[in-house]
Amino acid sequence: MRKREEKEAAEALRREQELREAKRQQQRLNFLIQQTELYSHFMQNKSNLLSSETLPNVDEAANDQDAIVDDTSDAKPDEEEDPEEAELKKEALKAAQEAVFKQRRLTSAFDTECLRLRQAGETDSLPPDVAGASNIDLQTP
Numbered sequence: 001m002r003k004r005e006e007k008e009a010a011e012a013l014r015r016e017q018e019l020r021e022a023k024r025q026q027q028r029l030n031f032l033i034q035q036t037e038l039y040s041h042f043m044q045n046k047s048n049l050l051s052s053e054t055l056p057n058v059d060e061a062a063n064d065q066d067a068i069v070d071d072t073s074d075a076k077p078d079e080e081e082d083p084e085e086a087e088l089k090k091e092a093l094k095a096a097q098e099a100v101f102k103q104r105r106l107t108s109a110f111d112t113e114c115l116r117l118r119q120a121g122e123t124d125s126l127p128p129d130v131a132g133a134s135n136i137d138l139q140t141p
Helices: 002-052 058-072 083-123
Strands: none
Touching: 002 083
C-alpha cells in the first residue's frame, strides 16, 4: 500500500514537472516569435527607408519607437504573464530600441561624411602629392 502511494506521488510530481516544462517551453517560443516580429518590423522600416532614399529625422525615430511599444503591448488579457517573462520582454525591447538608435546614429554619421567627401571631391582637384595619378594603368598594376 505504501509503495503504491509513493509511486502515485512520484508520478504526480513527474506530471507536474512536465507541465511546468511545457509551459516554460511555450513561453520561450512566444518570446522568440515576438523577437522575430520585432526584427521583421525593423527590417521592413529599414527597407522602406532605403527605397525612399531619405534619412529619418528625430520625429520619425520617436514614432518608430512608439510603434514598437504599441506592437509589443498586444498581450491577451486572459493569459497569465510570468513576471520574469515580462522583465525579459522589457529588456529585449530596450535593447532593440537602443540598437536601432545606435545604428541610425552611425548611418547618419556615415551618410554625412560621405556627402561631405563627395562635395569636397567635386570642388577640389587632385592634391599635389598625387599629381600624375592619371597616368597610372589600373588594368596592370
